[in-house]
Amino acid sequence: MNNELDYSKQRTVFSLNAPTDADAVCVRIYSCMEASEPERTVWLAWVSTDSWVGSVEGDLLGKFYTFEVFPRGCGGHGLGECPGVFARAVGVNGRRAAIIDMAGTNPAGWAEDVRPVVGSPSDLVVYELHHRDFSVHPSGGYEHRGKYLALTEPKALFYLKSLGVGAVELLPSFDFATVDEAHPEWPQYNWGYDPQNYNVPEGSYSTDARRPDVRIREFKQMVMALHGAGIRVILDVVYNHCYSVADSNFQRTYPDGYFRRTSDGQLSNGSGCGNETASEQWLMRRFMVESVCWWATEYHVDGFRFDLMGLHDVETMNSIRKALDAIDPSITMHGEPWTAGPAALDSGLSANKEHICQMPSIGAFGNELRDALLGDHPAATWLAGSADAAERVKFGIVGGIRHPQVDAQRASYCGEPWAVQPSQHVSYVSCHDGLCLADHLRAAFPRLNQQRLVRLNKLAQTCVLLSQGVPFLYAGEEVFRSKQGNRNSYNAPDEVNQIDWTGLQRWPDLFLYYRGLIQLRREHRAFRMGSAEAVRRHLRFLPAPSGVVAFHLDGEAVGDAWHDIYVVLNPCRYTKKVTLPPARYTVVCKDGKVNLQGMATHRGGILRVAPQQAVVLYH
Secondary structure, eight states, rough: TTSSSESSSEEEEEEEEEEESSSEEEEEEETTTTOOOOOOEEEEEEEETTTTEEESSOOOTEEEEEEEETTTTTTTTOOOOOOOOSSSOOOOOGSSSEEGGGGOOOOOOOOGGGOOOSSSSGOOEEEEEEEEHHSSGGOOOOOOOOOTGGGHHHHHHHHHHHHHSSEEEEEEOOOSSSOOTTTTTOOOOOOSSSSSEEEEEEEGGGTTSSSSSHHHHHHHHHHHHHHHOEEEEEEOOOOOOOOOOSSSSSHHHHHHBOOOOOOOOOBOOOTSOOOBBTTSHHHHHHHHHHHHHHHHHOOOOOEEEEEEESSHHHHHHHHHHHHHHOOOOOOOEEEEOOSSSSSOTTTTOOOOGGGGGGGGEEEEOHHHHHHHHHHHSGGGGGGGOOOOTHHHHHHHHTTTTOOOOOHHHHHOOSOOOOOOSSSEEEOOOOOOSSSOOHHHHHHHOTTTTTTHHHHHHHHHHHHHHTSSSSEEEEEEGGGOOTTTTTOOOOTTOOOSSOOOOOOHHHHHHHHHHHHHHHHHHHHHHGGGGOOHHHHEEEEEEEOOTTOEEEEEEEGGTTOOOOSSEEEEOOOSSSSSEEEEEOOOOEEEETEEEOOOTTTTEEEEEEEEETTTTEEEEOO
């Protein structure tokens, strides 16, 4: 499928998957993106089941093209022109595919680009960002505001390295429909969950969307710069639906071959966006496997986050995992193990949370921890001191696995542990969906001042960053970003979504706390054992007052330089006491500060933990 275009200077071969019984299939070749009429029309020949092929002699470099399928009995009326399903390059707004030399889009040094080494997904701290959010605010001082190239600028790389994150997770960055690339001067914004061309970078994030090669080259420059800084790149991919079925490349090339329908013939809408794709069907399954592999090989992408993964089937997800393993087993996969509504897929086939155990090396978001920390009912959350929510916090701490001290029947939304290994559990308290952390805290605790809200921010992220799963942070939470209370800012203006980097000056201790916890995790293996059996054997919860979560890590047993590590998390409004064995402890986290060299000592016995604070100490 991914050879819809096979270009050489001598000739170009066009191929398309279209119904065998179509009356005809053609490709139209245009001299430029703006041309109103094609230079020529080439009729493809049917060569095998659902496969149509044609060729043109001579060098077509720089030309544009579209396919059109004429179904049986159409009376000469086609389905409409489109770039094909697997366009590798497109013109402005993605309506026509472009003929380019992909090798010519490689930046200098691309052949030497390598993925940063990672042993386990648990070794990563994932930092989710949107290109515009990260760099568009004037306080950032970026030259390429809102563009791929912003992430190549030294200040961006220095910031991310200083924070210590191991991977950036980019919100959808393939070509999407609702931002007019022809007018970058217009105020436009979208998260990108409206796919148009799945295998081409979005043009509005490039410096010149009119040139098909520029968006490709600049995306590669971004990846290479992040790799050079030791940071992996994870791409948020949205294969579960498309923006518009009637106008989609899927429907215009192979009607109803890519979509699910309900028993009454209507489009199924498990995505909440009007349609859902049919991953269990051979066309969509093959497309997904080849598309993911394309991003992993051509663009050196290191990981994939699957939007509404529950709409895909287990077999397809495992097929993708197998294909990526053949490229590089360290490429990560995780997704949302749910749907946005009823789907026309047998629930027994769904890649949902109940079936994560059937998908080795594929992770999922642990919304039990998120909701326990700060759910939609604030009084019942752990940050409000709820003892009931503490069990779900413990479930998140161990990475969603079976653990003898965690009652999964109470803690898990499945009623049982769903992660086989802690590296399958993505631990988080906030992401692009819903309220960002600062806004959620303000809504949940309207009477608290800013200082106390920042304290709760720190406590929540301590649970995330010291869990055995894969910590996931939403960009800007470390500077107390706000989106003005907007819980679904997918198309809100920059004024809502942008990260105001003056928060670094207003809340410097917050950034330093995040950085300190990330360093603590990175330097001490006990916080990222990576093995369920190791977690069960070497993480032990301690007796603690109601609501308080306290645990011991046997660092010596897992090769950590710190032999015994204790973590106490107190969400309550009063000081709480926990008893520790007699020893000389070094305190490395206390009073909202982290210092790995030590900031105090403790001789065992009663440890007093201040309200809404965390303490970490070792001997």
